[in-house]
Amino acid sequence: MEQESTEHKSTELRSTESTGTGLRNTGLKDTGQKKKNRKSKRKTKRKKKKISRKISVHIHLDGKSLLLGIAAGVLGVLLVMAVLSRCSAEEEKTSGLDVDASEPDISVQLLDINEYSRPGTEADPITGVVIHYTANPGSTAQQNRDYFNGLQDGHGTSVSSHFVVGLDGEVVQCVPTWEIAYASNERNHDTISIECCHPDETGKFTDATYVSIVKLTAFLCAKYGLNADAVIRHYDVTGKNCPKYFVENEEAWAVFKADVNAALEKGAGDSENKGEEHE
Ligand SMILES: [Zn+2]
Numbered sequence: 001m002e003q004e005s006t007e008h009k010s011t012e013l014r015s016t017e018s019t020g021t022g023l024r025n026t027g028l029k030d031t032g033q034k035k036k037n038r039k040s041k042r043k044t045k046r047k048k049k050k051i052s053r054k055i056s057v058h059i060h061l062d063g064k065s066l067l068l069g070i071a072a073g074v075l076g077v078l079l080v081m082a083v084l085s086r087c088s089a090e091e092e093k094t095s096g097l098d099v100d101a102s103e104p105d106i107s108v109q110l111l112d113i114n115e116y117s118r119p120g121t122e123a124d125p126i127t128g129v130v131i132h133y134t135a136n137p138g139s140t141a142q143q144n145r146d147y148f149n150g151l152q153d154g155h156g157t158s159v160s161s162h163f164v165v166g167l168d169g170e171v172v173q174c175v176p177t178w179e180i181a182y183a184s185n186e187r188n189h190d191t192i193s194i195e196c197c198h199p200d201e202t203g204k205f206t207d208a209t210y211v212s213i214v215k216l217t218a219f220l221c222a223k224y225g226l227n228a229d230a231v232i233r234h235y236d237v238t239g240k241n242c243p244k245y246f247v248e249n250e251e252a253w254a255v256f257k258a259d260v261n262a263a264l265e266k267g268a269g270d271s272e273n274k275g276e277e278h279e
Contacts, residue, residue, distance in 0.1 A: 094258045099211055100266035101218035108173045108279055109145055114152030117160035121180045124190040128230040129220050132161060132183060132195045133203050133243035141166030141197055145174050158182045161195035163216060169208035171216055176279035187237045192220050196243060203244030218263035227264060228257040
């Protein structure tokens with residue numbers, strides 16, 4: 001019971017307070033309350049505004065970050081492309097040879113004119129240089145030249161090449177550059193052919209042979225106003241696995257062409273006049 005009465009008292013007190021408040025609520029105090037209400041409404045509005053501002057700012061930031069994300073993505077893609085192009089540029093790197101496009105030493109040993117290896121037919125304007133390998137491991141440039149010349153004795157085979165590059169880098173010329181040779185099938189009429197010796201079955205050239213092929217090819221390109229794009233493999237004409245090493249190793253072929261271009265960029269240099277004139 002005591003508890004109840006205590007509660008009752010406190011209720012009474014509260015009601016007195018509320019009555020008091022009620023009295024005060026009339027008149028000026030009432031206006032004050034309204035102001036308070038308005039204030040609190042304003043506050044609420046402001047809060048709402050703040051919230052909406054926050055939201056809008058948040059959305060704005062989201063837009064920004066979206067744009068930043070896209071920009072970062074684009075930059076990322078560009079970076080990857082740059083790296084890839086750098087890699088492909090690296091693939092086009094030369095092997096660092098110190099070779100220019102001046103005329104190499106050439107041993108001119110023209111074949112006898114004959115229907116099997118030197119028909120004496122005038123070539124069309126030269127538009128390319130075709131690289132071959134002998135497919136006869138260990139054979140020398142001289143042996144290959146002599147084989148071509150021996151075909152006139154009726155072996156039935158028709159084959160030859162304008163140039164043969166030997167195992168020691170020696171260059172033998174078999175057919176004048178203004179005549180066709182029998183080397184590159186449907187491209188015989190407008191290309192110069194270079195037959196290259198190799199020591200073994202892999203078809204890989206010795207360093208000396210390689211340097212000479214680069215130099216001779218660059219010299220011929222310079223002579224006919226061509227660049228390395230005009231240098232092709234027998235494979236590119238007929239699909240034959242020739243020159244084997246450059247067909248089976250595309251990277252080595254790319255480096256070879258880059259080496260030819262680098263030699264062309266160096267130009268003919270101060271070519272000391274090297275004895276025999278080639279034909
Ligand atoms: Zn070939």
